[in-house]
Amino acid sequence: MKTTMFNQRSRQENQGEQDEVLVERAKTGDRDAFGELVRRHRAKVYGYARSYTQESFLAEDIVQDALIRAFLHLGKLSDSRRFLPWLHRIVRNQAFTRLSKGPQKREQVFTGIQREASEVEATDWEDLDSILRRLGRSWSQASDNLTNPEDVLMRRELLQTIMDLLSCLNARERKIVESHFFDHLSPAEIARLFQISQGNVYQILSRSRRKLIQEKTRVVVDQYVNSRKEAGTMKKVILDKPAALRQPTWVTCAMALYGMIENTGKKMSFPMVMGVSGHAFRLTVVPDGIHIAGPTMFDFTKVLQQGLRNIGFESNVINEGKAADGPALNANLVDPALLSASARKKREIAQSLPEALELIHRSIDRGHPVLAWDLFIPEFGLIYGYDDEQKLLHAADNCGHDQTIAYEDLGRGLIEELFVLSIREPIQTDQHSMLKQAIHIALHHYREQEDSNCDEVVNGLAAYTAWKEAYEKGSIEPNGNAYTTAVALDARRNAALFWGEIADTWTDSTFDAIRPNLRKSAALYESISEQFAELSRLFPFPAGGEPNNPVHGQQAIAILQSIEQVEKEAVVLLEQMLETLSE
Numbered sequence: 101m102k103t104t105m106f107n108q109r110s111r112q113e114n115q116g117e118q119d120e121v122l123v124e125r126a127k128t129g130d131r132d133a134f135g136e137l138v139r140r141h142r143a144k145v146y147g148y149a150r151s152y153t154q155e156s157f158l159a160e161d162i163v164q165d166a167l168i169r170a171f172l173h174l175g176k177l178s179d180s181r182r183f184l185p186w187l188h189r190i191v192r193n194q195a196f197t198r199l200s201k202g203p204q205k206r207e208q209v210f211t212g213i214q215r216e217a218s219e220v221e222a223t224d225w226e227d228l229d230s231i232l233r234r235l236g237r238s239w240s241q242a243s244d245n246l247t248n249p250e251d252v253l254m255r256r257e258l259l260q261t262i263m264d265l266l267s268c269l270n271a272r273e274r275k276i277v278e279s280h281f282f283d284h285l286s287p288a289e290i291a292r293l294f295q296i297s298q299g300n301v302y303q304i305l306s307r308s309r310r311k312l313i314q315e316k317t318r319v320v321v322d323q324y325v326n327s328r329k330e331a332g333t334m335k336k337v338i339l340d341k342p343a344a345l346r347q348p349t350w351v352t353c354a355m356a357l358y359g360m361i362e363n364t365g366k367k368m369s370f371p372m373v374m375g376v377s378g379h380a381f382r383l384t385v386v387p388d389g390i391h392i393a394g395p396t397m398f399d400f401t402k403v404l405q406q407g408l409r410n411i412g413f414e415s416n417v418i419n420e421g422k423a424a425d426g427p428a429l430n431a432n433l434v435d436p437a438l439l440s441a442s443a444r445k446k447r448e449i450a451q452s453l454p455e456a457l458e459l460i461h462r463s464i465d466r467g468h469p470v471l472a473w474d475l476f477i478p479e480f481g482l483i484y485g486y487d488d489e490q491k492l493l494h495a496a497d498n499c500g501h502d503q504t505i506a507y508e509d510l511g512r513g514l515i516e517e518l519f520v521l522s523i524r525e526p527i528q529t530d531q532h533s534m535l536k537q538a539i540h541i542a543l544h545h546y547r548e549q550e551d552s553n554c555d556e557v558v559n560g561l562a563a564y565t566a567w568k569e570a571y572e573k574g575s576i577e578p579n580g581n582a583y584t585t586a587v588a589l590d591a592r593r594n595a596a597l598f599w600g601e602i603a604d605t606w607t608d609s610t611f612d613a614i615r616p617n618l619r620k621s622a623a624l625y626e627s628i629s630e631q632f633a634e635l636s637r638l639f640p641f642p643a644g645g646e647p648n649n650p651v652h653g654q655q656a657i658a659i660l661q662s663i664e665q666v667e668k669e670a671v672v673l674l675e676q677m678l679e680t681l682s683e
Contacts, residue, residue, distance in 0.1 A: 578644025
C-alpha cells in the first residue's frame with residue numbers, strides 16, 4: 101500500500117518535472133512540446149470546460165479557444181511548474197466570456213488572467229514582437245508532420261489569425277515584415293534585398309508594428325462582440341439619461357460621479373458629492389500661462405477612486421493615455437477639424453479598448469452609467485447605453501454634447517486618452533467617517549503637491565502664488581485663465597453649500613462639537629466664492645477678458661491675495677474639525 105502510494109507520487113512528480121521541461125521548450129516555439137502538453141492535459145481541460153458549460157459542444161469550443169490563447173501567451177507564464185492551473189484559469193475566463201453568467205468574475209474577462217505573486221499573465225497580446233517571433237520560429241515546419249487534431253486546428257487558426265492581421269499592411273510592408281519575422285532576415289539583409297537603406301527598413305518595421313497593433317485591437321473588439329453574439333448576450337441597452345447631465349457646473353468629474361450613483365439608491369445632493377469626494381476644495385493651475393488643462397491635470401485613477409470610495413463605492417477603472425510632456429491641447433483654440441469624427445478615425449485605437457468595453461457593458465447591464473473622459477471635448481461625461489449590433493455607445497456630458505460614439509472610437513478624442521470608471525460594489529460607510537475622510541482629502545490637497553500627469557502643475561495653497569506670479573509676468577492665456585477661474589468658483593460655491601448642508605441636516609449629537617466650525621466654514625467658503633465670482637466677471641469664460649492688461653492684472657492679484665488669506669483661515673478650521681473628529 102505504502103509502496104503503491106510512493107510510486108504514484110513519484111509518477112506525479114516526474115510528470116510535473118516533464119511538464120516544466122515541455123513548457124520551457126514550448127516557450128521557444130517548439131510546437132511538438134506544446135502538442136505533448138495538450139495531449140497530456142486535454143481531458144482535464146475539457147472536464148474544466150464541461151463543469152462550467154454543461155454542454156459538450158460549447159465546452160469543446162471553449163477548449164479550442166483556450167488552447168490557442170495559451171500558445172499565444174505562453175511566454176507570460178513565469179512559473180513553468182504551474183502550467184495546468186494557468187491553463188485552467190484561461191478556460192475559466194473563456195467560459196465566462198461565452199456564458200456571461202452573473203457578475204462574480206465578469207470584470208476579469210478582458211483585464212487579463214488573475215495575477216498572483218508568482219506569475220504575471222494577461223489575456224491580450226501585449227507584446228506583438230514576441231508573438232510574431234514565437235510564431236516565426238516554427239513557421240517553416242511542415243503541417244504534414246502534425247498528426248494530432250488539436251495541433252492541426254491550433255496551427256490553422258494561428259496562421260489564419262496572423263494572416264488576418266498582416267492584411268492591414270500594404271504589399272511592401274507585408275513583405276518586409278514577413279522577411280524579418282518569418283524568414284529571420286536582419287535589417288541589413290532586408291535592405292540589400294529590397295534595395296533600400298537600413299534606416300528605411302527600421303521605419304517600415306516600426307510603422308508596420310503600429311499598424312499591426314491597431315489591427316490586433318480591432319480584431320479583439322470584433323472577437324469580443326462575436327463572443328457576445330455566440331453567448332446570446334448581444335443587446336441594446338440604453339438607460340434613462342442621468343439627471344446629473346443637467347447639472348450646471350464646470351467641475352465635470354464631480355458631475356459624472358453624481359450621475360454614476362443616481363441609480364444606486366444612495367441619495368446625495370450635488371454639493372455633498374462635491375465635498376465628500378474632495379472636489380469642492382481642489383485648485384490646480386499651470387504656472388505662467390494658467391493653461392486650460394490645469395483643473396483636470398491630476399491622477400484620475402487615484403483621485404476619482406478615492407472620492408467614490410468615500411461616497412461609498414468601490415470601483416473599476418481602465419486608464420490608458422500617452423505620456424504627456426506638458427498640458428494637452430486647448431479644445432477651444434485648436435482647429436475645429438481636430439474635434440471632428442474624421443479626426444478620431446485617424447488616431448490610434450487604445451489597446452485597452454476591449455477591457456473598457458467589457459467594463460461598460462457590465463456596468464450598464466447593472467443599471468449604472470459609466471464615467472468617461474474626453475468623449476467629445478476634454479471634459480468628463482457619462483456613457484449611459486450601448487448597441488452591440490451597431491457597435492455604438494450612447495454618451496453625453498453637461499457641456500451640450502449628447503450623441504453616439506463608435507466602439508472603436510472610444511479613447512480617440514483630442515487628448516487620445518482612454519479613461520473609464522464604473523461602480524463595482526457598495527461599501528459600508530457612515531457620516532462620521534465620510535466627513536473625516538473628506539477633510540483629510542482636502543487638507544492633503546491644500547498642503548502637499550500631488551502626483552499628476554505633468555510636473556508643471558501646482559495645487560492647493562501653493563497654486564495662489566503661481567497664479568499671482570502669472571498675472572505679474574503678463575504671461576496668461578485668457579481662455580485657460582477664465583476656465584480655471586470658473587472651475588474654482590464652482591468648487592468653492594459648492595464647498596459653502598456642503599458645509600451648510602452638514603451643519604443643518606446632520607443632526608446627530610456626534611457633530612454638535614464641530615457644528616460652530618461647520619457654520620464658520622460655510623461662511624468662509626461663501627466669501628471665497630463671492631471673490632472668485634468677482635474675478636470671473638473680470639475674466640469671463642470663454643472670452644477670457646484681458647488678464648495681461650496691467651490694470652486688470654493688479655486687480656486680479658489683489659483678489660487672489662484676499663482669497664488666499666480666507667482660504668488659509670478655512671484650512672485652520674478644517675484642521676480643528678479633523679482633530680475633534682479624531683478624538
